Amino acid sequence: MSAESWKAQLREIVGKDYLLDTPAALLAYESDALTLFRCKPSAVLLPENADQVAACVAVLHAAKVPFAARGAGTGLSGGALVAEGGVVIAMTRLKKIHALDAERRIAIVDPGVVNLDLSRAAEKFGLRYAPDPASQSVSTLGGNMAENAGGPMCFLHGTTANHVLAADVVLPDGRCETWGEVHDHAQDLDLRGFLCGSEGTVAIAVRLYLKLVPVPEKVVTMMAAFHSIAEACSAVSAIVAAGLRPVALEVMDQATINAVENSVYRAGLPTDAGAVLIIEVEGPSTTVEHDVPQMEALLDNFDLLRLERAETPEQRLAVWKGRKGAGGALGRLAPDSYVMDGVVPRSKLTEIMDYVGEVQTEAGLPVANLFHAGDGNIHPHFSYDARDPEQAAAVENAGAKILRRCLELGGSISGEHGIGLEKQHMMAEQFGAEEIALMERLRRVFNPTDLMNPGRGLPMGSGCAEAFHRHGRIQNG
Numbered sequence: 001m002s003a004e005s006w007k008a009q010l011r012e013i014v015g016k017d018y019l020l021d022t023p024a025a026l027l028a029y030e031s032d033a034l035t036l037f038r039c040k041p042s043a044v045l046l047p048e049n050a051d052q053v054a055a056c057v058a059v060l061h062a063a064k065v066p067f068a069a070r071g072a073g074t075g076l077s078g079g080a081l082v083a084e085g086g087v088v089i090a091m092t093r094l095k096k097i098h099a100l101d102a103e104r105r106i107a108i109v110d111p112g113v114v115n116l117d118l119s120r121a122a123e124k125f126g127l128r129y130a131p132d133p134a135s136q137s138v139s140t141l142g143g144n145m146a147e148n149a150g151g152p153m154c155f156l157h158g159t160t161a162n163h164v165l166a167a168d169v170v171l172p173d174g175r176c177e178t179w180g181e182v183h184d185h186a187q188d189l190d191l192r193g194f195l196c197g198s199e200g201t202v203a204i205a206v207r208l209y210l211k212l213v214p215v216p217e218k219v220v221t222m223m224a225a226f227h228s229i230a231e232a233c234s235a236v237s238a239i240v241a242a243g244l245r246p247v248a249l250e251v252m253d254q255a256t257i258n259a260v261e262n263s264v265y266r267a268g269l270p271t272d273a274g275a276v277l278i279i280e281v282e283g284p285s286t287t288v289e290h291d292v293p294q295m296e297a298l299l300d301n302f303d304l305l306r307l308e309r310a311e312t313p314e315q316r317l318a319v320w321k322g323r324k325g326a327g328g329a330l331g332r333l334a335p336d337s338y339v340m341d342g343v344v345p346r347s348k349l350t351e352i353m354d355y356v357g358e359v360q361t362e363a364g365l366p367v368a369n370l371f372h373a374g375d376g377n378i379h380p381h382f383s384y385d386a387r388d389p390e391q392a393a394a395v396e397n398a399g400a401k402i403l404r405r406c407l408e409l410g411g412s413i414s415g416e417h418g419i420g421l422e423k424q425h426m427m428a429e430q431f432g433a434e435e436i437a438l439m440e441r442l443r444r445v446f447n448p449t450d451l452m453n454p455g456r457g458l459p460m461g462s463g464c465a466e467a468f469h470r471h472g473r474i475q476n477g
């Protein structure tokens with residue numbers, strides 16, 4: 001089938017204004033927030049509902065055209081792009097909240113709903129959606145599901161997979177199914193679990209059935225300022241070892257604090273501190289009132305520069321605006337950012353931070369650290385210029401070294417950003433050949449033609465490797 005013929009069929013389905021194929025319109029879809037990888041699709045579709053998604057997928061399947069779903073494009077591993085000749089299916093027009101069932105604490109939503117919009121809508125019922133990636137004011141629930149997104153509050157509440165009950169999905173040939181159960185019935189095979197974190201490679205979610213949790217009775221947010229990042233990491237281990245259960249334990253180093261304080265996300269953080277630790281405790285008032293003094297007593301054992309409580313909701317909001325805006329604040333420092341994602345056991349945080357410092361010196365590029373410390377999930381943030389091949393190569397090498405050290409310390413190459421295109425070359429360092437072959441076989445059961453988000457998540461097959469432009473030149477392996 002010629003490109004003109006399948007494009008005409010797709011235009012029929014979505015309407016002529018919702019198939020984009022001019023160079024200017026395609027530019028916005030050539031990468032996600034990881035700008036190391038770029039590739040302009042041949043078209044972008046903006047379907048309006050689930051039926052249109054299914055019909056478009058059926059046409060692409062028949063025409064043997066590769067395609068990838070896309071949410072807000074805030075992904076940091078090169079997930080929501082497709083090789084030349086392929087089609088991006090943007091889910092951003094599917095943004096309806098269909099039902100909020102306060103009694104059963106369930107939300108039924110379109111995948112293009114922005115994460116924070118769901119919590120805002122649920123608030124009037126005293127409920128909220130717990131997973132809160134720092135990108136929650138823009139990223140979509142579909143993208144969150146596909147990456148199994150985490151966030152500060154996920155230390156207590158668990159990542160996205162723990163909050164997805166079921167999904168209506170479109171399979172790679174256009175057929176529709178429902179995976180999972182809204183009721184608490186056990187399933188033989190947990191396809192819902194398989195979907196979460198599958199990076200858009202096995203099915204496109206067109207409707208999500210999500211758990212909501214009550215807005216807590218009481219919340220206390222504290223900010224502890226330390227002389228060094230090592231001390232902040234030790235405090236994190238001490239808090240968890242003491243059996244305390246804060247909802248969030250987030251660390252920001254001095255470079256991050258400075259970037260935040262020099263931006264619109266300014267939160268009054270101490271710029272003389274080597275690091276700050278944000279601790280939030282939530283729950284019934286009696287529990288919080290019991291836990292917070294214990295937390296403060298424990299922190300007293302450290303040589304703190306400051307320990308403050310957010311006294312008002314506005315102060316709490318300012319602290320979180322600073323933390324969640326830190327990525328944006330750091331993004332202003334250079335034309336490009338490389339935000340890494342690795343995991344180490346919590347007890348190894350100091351060691352990995354020391355190593356990030358060594359790698360930074362070697363690479364000669366600025367790095368800032370902000371991370372979900374409770375989960376041992378680090379995010380070194382390199383600022384660089386992708387137009388300079390030397391800087392781009394240095395940043396990639398630095399990233400690989402840090403991930404390798406995460407593995408040596410008993411961790412993982414990804415906590416929440418996924419494998420995407422970014423980490424394929426590292427998969428064989430974490431998993432054995434048999435494990436990778438099993439993952440590939442499993443994926444092929446659902447996506448036998450590999451047209452849905454091809455070459456993502458697993459080591460690239462030959463033929464895929466040349467498809468994406470990597471820092472201004474063709475990737476060659």
Ligand SMILES: Cc1cc2nc3c(=O)[nH]c(=O)nc-3n(C[C@H](O)[C@H](O)[C@H](O)COP(=O)(O)OP(=O)(O)OC[C@H]3O[C@@H](n4cnc5c(N)ncnc54)[C@H](O)[C@@H]3O)c2cc1C
Pocket residue numbers: 032033068069070071072073074075076079080081091111132133134135138139140141142143144145146147148149150151152199200201203204205206327328416417453
């Ligand atoms: C400043 C900043 C801060 C961030 N903070 C966090 C954080 O704290 N925690 C965290 O986990 N991540 C974080 N991220 C990364 C990113 O926001 C998440 O990965 C997010 O889940 C991506 O959502 P999205 O809508 O932008 O998806 P996209 O980037 O558009 O897509 C991501 C993947 O999902 C697939 N996909 C999208 N929609 C669907 C669908 N309906 N069905 C099936 N597959 C689909 C795509 O094919 C792609 O593989 C951050 C990113 C930025 C830029």
